[in-house]
Structures are given as structure tokens and as C-alpha cells.
Amino acid sequence: MSTTHPPPNAPVLLSFANTDALVESLAEFVTKAQREAIDKKGKFTIALSGGSLPKLLRGLIGNTAVRWKNWHVYYVDERVVPLDDPDSNHRSCTEHLFSKVDIPREQIYTIDPNLLDDLDELADSYEKELIREFAQKDAARFPVFDLILLGMGPDGHTASLFPGHELLSEGDRWVAYLEDSPKPPPKRITFTYPVINHASRIAFVAAGAEKAETLRQILDHPETGLPAARVKPVFPGQLFWFSDDAATALVSYPKTPFKL
Template sequence: MSAAAHHSPNPPILNSFASKDELAIHLAEFVVKAQKESIDKKGRFTIAISGGSLPNMLKGLIPNPAVKWDKWQVFYVDERAVPLDHPDSNHHACTTALFSKVPIPKENIHPLDPTLLDDLEELSDSYEKELIKEFAQRDSARFPVFDLILLGMGPDGHTASLFPGHELLAEDDRWVAYLQDSPKPPPKRITFTFPVINHAARVAFVAAGAEKIDVLPDVLDKPELGLPAARVRPTFPGQLYWFVDDAASAKVNLARTPFRL
């Protein structure tokens, strides 16, 4: 097999559900299965989570006794350069919706360093070092290989803090980059880059609601448009999943996959 063939991505798997509640139930099952496979294989589960509406979609994990919270290592795909208890903080959103309600050890959650908010370069370097600490001693890969990365998508097709037309779309070296000109407030952020996202074993987008109905076909059916969310293509053997509701996917041509674990 040629190197190019080896790295060609698997086609995305599109799961569409009748309601957000049904989506949340099956998303929790999916996360638990990914967790079990990772723990069985190597004794830990590395996951990166975005903010926005995503934390609330993870509510199905709260009552689930199969979740081994002590084995989780949680990172944030992107984060706003604000204090950890600020309403704009992804860490704050995830803590409020999920982590405050489950027995996850505090040291297993990796927020940004709030003492570095005034220096974005230092802030992103510091977060990259957190990743190096978790991954470099175990893996020899050029980029960290997360067991699961969970992403959201904005109505403009952005994901993480990677926005249409932004210079960070071309970043192929750094693990964590910063921006001070986010078109969506707050302007100062740090974010995983595409190489980190695309090296994950599994990447799952969660996109629900009628406000996504026009952008979803642009991402799934017209990747040539180059929207940030369409640039998420995990390298083989990684797999991309979409968890959407029927309100968001009504105009999509890509074949839906009957959900199965």
C-alpha cells in the first residue's frame, strides 16, 4: 500500500436522530464504548471537548455507571482567554454541565493556566506542554493521538477556534495555537490545530438544531468549499463521526448510517 493510500481518510459516518434528546442518549453510548475500548487497550481514556452547546449534549454520561471517570484525561479543544469561572470559559461550561455532577478527579481535567491570560503565546505554549506531558512519554507520534475528540460547529462552518478564512487554517506545525482576532467574541483564544484534531483515533461532531440546516450540506456534501469543519479528516485509521438531529440534516445528501455501536 502506498503512503498516500495509507493516509487517505475513512469516509465520515453520519448518524441523524429525531430529537436532541435521542442524539444525547446515543452520543453517551458512543463515548462509553470509545472509553471502554481505550481503557481495555491501554488503561486510560484521553478525550478533548469543545464548548458551545456541546457540554449540555453530554448529559447522558452523568447517570451512567459504565463511565470510569478515574481513567479519563480531559483536555479542551479550544478555550477562551478568560478566567476559569468566566461565563465564556469552555472549562466553566463543561464543569457546570458535567464535571460538577460526576466523580471525576480534579487532576484529570486540564484547563488552561489562568495566570497566563495576558500573554497568549505563553498561554498556548503552556497548554501544548500539558499535552506533551500526557502524550509524549507514551507515544512517539509527531502529534498527540487522542482516543476521542468531540467538536461542535458554528453556523459559519467554524469548529474549535478555527474560523473561515483565518490564517490558522494553514498551521501545520504547532499543536496549540493562539488567536487574538476571533470573529466571534471573545477575540482572544487558544485552539488545537488541524494536525492534532486529524490525528485522533475518533473525531465526533455534534451539531443539532435548524440553525445548522444550511451549513451542514456545505460541509458534508461540498468539502471543496474548504469550510473549517470540512477540513476535519482524520488520517487513516482514524474515523470521523457526525451526530446530528434531523432538523440540522434535512438538506444533506450524504447517506445516513443507522446508528449502531
């Protein structure tokens, strides 16, 4: 009798008893990815989302294994607002993480606040930031981040890629804009799937009972096509889900014990 094995880049589901356990293990995971990247090429390229994610990175604060001087941080998506606006992902990440650690500020790559009135130019400007970092160093057509950390909304959106939106089919641009986000604020820029899916590691962080039904659809029925289910890393990239037991309560997809 033959046995069907999941593909080598199939999602790895990690479920923790509570948020504190998730935060601790997520910090270990990030520091391992960081260590391997720095040992290989002297720097760590990471892209972050907003939402609840910055708060769940608190395990990195005061962590002596983190080599902040080697971090280069980008944003998976950003709201088109001033950097100090309450809706800004950069502001959230700064308040919850960067203001509490010794990371060089010039290695945190924000949108250009002088281009907020021109979405096309704003997205193009941020794409050029990626080109400066990646285009001359990687043979791939798209940038290869060491790690991309994503959140997931109750509607299954991730980054600023929403159900039914035309950007779900964008296959050429690295960074795209939208001005009709169903979740305010309406104007945003976002990485496209090709950029996300070319990362060496991608990790969703989704906790709480309000995520349970959506997570069930994404992992048990990915054919439904929710935006988060469309994150499928290009081999040899790896995809992980860091969740708590409340979020995975309805999921049949097999859970994997956490280990480094």
C-alpha cells in the same frame, strides 16, 4: 461495472429524530470509546469543545458504564478568560457535566489562569500539557487522542478555527493562539488541525435547523473548504457526525443507522 466505495475514514453521518435520542446514542458512543481505551492502556484521553456540546453530554451523568477515574480531559479550544468567567469553556463543561460526576479534578487540564496576559506563553503552556501526556508514549509526531468531540458554528467554524483565518494553514504547532476571533471573546487558544486529525475518533455534534445549510455545504460540498470540512482524520482514525433530523434536512450525503 465498478462500484466506487468511500474511503475507510470517510465521515459517518448519524441523524436522530430528536435531541434526546441524539444524547442517548452519543453517551453510548463515548462509553464505548472509553471502554476500548481503558481496556487497552488503562486510561481514556478525550478533548472537548464548548458551545452547546457540554449540554449534550448529559447522557453520561449517572451512567454506570462511565469510569470517571480513568478519564483525562483536555479542551480543544478555550477562551482566554478566567476559568470562572461565563465565556469559559471549562466553566460550561464544569456546570453541565463535571460538577455532577465523580471525575478527579486533577485529570481535567485547564489553561493556566496566571498566563492570560501572554497569549504566546499561554498556548505554549497548554501545548506542554499535551507533550507531558503524549510525547513519550506515541511514536506519531502529533498526539493521538482516544476521542475528540467538536461542535460546529453556523459559519462552519470548529474549535477556534474560523473561515479565512491564517490558523487554517498551521501545520506545526499543536496549540496556537488567536487574538482576532470574529466571535467574541477575541482572544483564544485552539488545537490545530494536525492534532485534531490524528485522533483515533473524532465526533462532531451538531443539532438544530440553524445548522442545516452549513451541514449541507460541509458534507455535500467539502471542497468549499469550511473549517469543519477540513477535519479529515489520518487513517485509521474515524470521523462521525451526531446530528438530528432538523440539522440534516438538506443533506444528500448518506446517513448511517446508529449501532455499536
